[in-house]
Amino acid sequence: MKETKRINLFEKYLTIWVLICMVVGVLIGHYLGFIPEFLERFTYAEISIPIAILIWLMIYPMMLKVDFTSLRNVRKEPKGLYLTWVVNWLVKPFTMFLIAALFFLFVFSRLIEDDLARQYLAGAVILGAAPCTAMVFVWSHLTKGNPAYTVVQVATNNLLLLVLFTPIVALLIRFTGVLETVGVPLPWDTLLISVFLFVVIPLAAGAFTRTRVMRRRGETYFNESFLPKFKHVTIIGLLLTLVLIFSFQAGIIIQNPLHIVLIGIPLIIQTFFIFFIAYLGAKKLRLQHNVAAPAGMIGASNFFELAVAVAIAIFGAASPVALATTVGIIVEVPVMLMLVAIANKTRNWFPQEALSPASEKFASVRSE
Numbered sequence: 001m002k003e004t005k006r007i008n009l010f011e012k013y014l015t016i017w018v019l020i021c022m023v024v025g026v027l028i029g030h031y032l033g034f035i036p037e038f039l040e041r042f043t044y045a046e047i048s049i050p051i052a053i054l055i056w057l058m059i060y061p062m063m064l065k066v067d068f069t070s071l072r073n074v075r076k077e078p079k080g081l082y083l084t085w086v087v088n089w090l091v092k093p094f095t096m097f098l099i100a101a102l103f104f105l106f107v108f109s110r111l112i113e114d115d116l117a118r119q120y121l122a123g124a125v126i127l128g129a130a131p132c133t134a135m136v137f138v139w140s141h142l143t144k145g146n147p148a149y150t151v152v153q154v155a156t157n158n159l160l161l162l163v164l165f166t167p168i169v170a171l172l173i174r175f176t177g178v179l180e181t182v183g184v185p186l187p188w189d190t191l192l193i194s195v196f197l198f199v200v201i202p203l204a205a206g207a208f209t210r211t212r213v214m215r216r217r218g219e220t221y222f223n224e225s226f227l228p229k230f231k232h233v234t235i236i237g238l239l240l241t242l243v244l245i246f247s248f249q250a251g252i253i254i255q256n257p258l259h260i261v262l263i264g265i266p267l268i269i270q271t272f273f274i275f276f277i278a279y280l281g282a283k284k285l286r287l288q289h290n291v292a293a294p295a296g297m298i299g300a301s302n303f304f305e306l307a308v309a310v311a312i313a314i315f316g317a318a319s320p321v322a323l324a325t326t327v328g329i330i331v332e333v334p335v336m337l338m339l340v341a342i343a344n345k346t347r348n349w350f351p352q353e354a355l356s357p358a359s360e361k362f363a364s365v366r367s368e
Contacts, residue, residue: 017235018330021242028243029250036247040317048317051244055309056202057237061230063206065137067151077149080282080291084153087278087299088131089160093168096128096270097121097175103266111262116320120263122178123324126311128270129168131157132301135336136294139301142340143293150294157298158203169310178321193313238329245308245326248317263327271335275300279343282350289350293343301336304329 029036042049104117104124112120132154140150213222246253253260278299282292307325315321 025246029247100124
């Protein structure tokens with residue numbers, strides 16, 4: 001019970017910390033502009049090295065929780081996995097494009113000039129094609145999801161991400177027209193490097209560390225002593241990243257404060273829409289709540305660390321595209337907490353009997 005309260009407080013105040021960091025970043029960019037100007041010098045293949053380091057701080061502790069040995073049990077209870085894959089890769093990126101295009105290019109056409117609107121659309125596309133990897137474990141915990149099954153959902157989704165993220169983003173960005181707007185071709189090398197740097201390497205590092213520590217000290221030590229050492233690393237990395245990003249974007253934000261709100265509107269609508277597609281799909285498939293709720297959360301939430309990294313790598317830290325992906329961070333926490341409440345209140349929609357013996361085999365894998 002004590003752990004649950006601590007996580008609830010963490011999630012509650014994360015939104016406030018994010019807003020504070022946004023303000024601090026804007027103030028630094030506006031009054032101490034030499035700081036972001038200096039940091040922008042450190043780039044490789046259009047990737048900001050300082051931000052890359054901070055993003056690594058966010059991702060690595062999360063990857064430690066992924067146990068790929070559980071993949072051998074995927075065939076035992078496949079429907080929840082199929083639902084996750086379909087929603088994340090055949091539905092979500094394309095509905096994000098359609099909803100964002102509707103608002104940015106039509107509903108908000110009198111409020112946002114066309115070139116800027118198309119860059120915001122590109123940011124939404126990148127965000128929509130990056131399904132959540134990390135915070136899903138928190139949302140699953142808050143909805144009393146099966147932690148082992150969640151690990152498998154996340155792990156297999158990560159493998160699909162390695163194959164599908166790049167072509168989907170490339171395809172949809174072509175339709176935004178933003179490449180002509182910003183005057184650069186799509187840098188496939190940068191996009192591939194970003195995926196490799198922010199997904200492949202952290203996954204490999206997390207798997208290596210997990211295996212090594214467990215062999216030397218055991219699973220109990222890993223879960224109860226080793227993982228807690230990284231408890232504050234992710235939040236520190238996230239907040240420092242926000243300060244840097246918003247310092248880079250201070251000029252855009254100060255000139256277009258209304259745009260922050262406008263960007264958030266289609267992102268919020270998309271989040272609710274995708275959640276209910278997955279959640280009601282799980283109900284139709286008669287999945288249990290402890291599988292259905294995490295499936296909905298994975299679809300609704302985003303891997304915003306990757307999205308921000310790719311947006312920065314392709315368009316630069318000061319671009320409106322990066323701004324659009326960053327707004328996703330602000331939107332995600334309060335909206336996901338609302339969806340957690342909805343999922344918990346509708347638990348009676350789903351069968352509550354114990355998992356089948358096949359699914360019980362997942363119990364040896366823990367995400368915490």
